[in-house]
Amino acid sequence: MTATDTQTNNDTMSHAASTTGEGRLAAKILVTVLLAMIGWGLSIATWGIPGLYIPALAMVPVMMGILLLISRG
Incomplete structure (x- = not known):
């Protein structure tokens, strides 16, 4: 891809608002x-x-589980 390719106006991508x-x-x-x-x-x-x-101390195991889920994909 060249610099001129990135500067062209590509209307195929829409940046519409999110759906409801x-x-x-x-x-x-x-x-x-x-x-x-x-x-x-x-x-x-x-x-x-x-x-x-x-409450912050109680959230430590919860956040550890969330981090494990994120890291496993």
């Missing part, structure tokens, strides 16, 4: 993350420092 299914999935993921962060904040407000580090 993808948008809904993204919205569900964002709402789940938001609720988890709100819950974590409420635990900090309720129990103080233990409310900060105990």
Whole structure:
């Protein structure tokens, strides 16, 4: 591929907005993350420092499993 090939206007690729299914999935993921962060904040407000580090400590095995799943493909 040459420099002139990369500069041509190729209309075969469309950069359309995501479909509604993808948008809904993204919205569900964002709402789940938001609720988890709100819950974590409420635990900090309720129990103080233990409310900060105990949920993070509990997520260590979960994240280790996620990393193993990602690395295995």
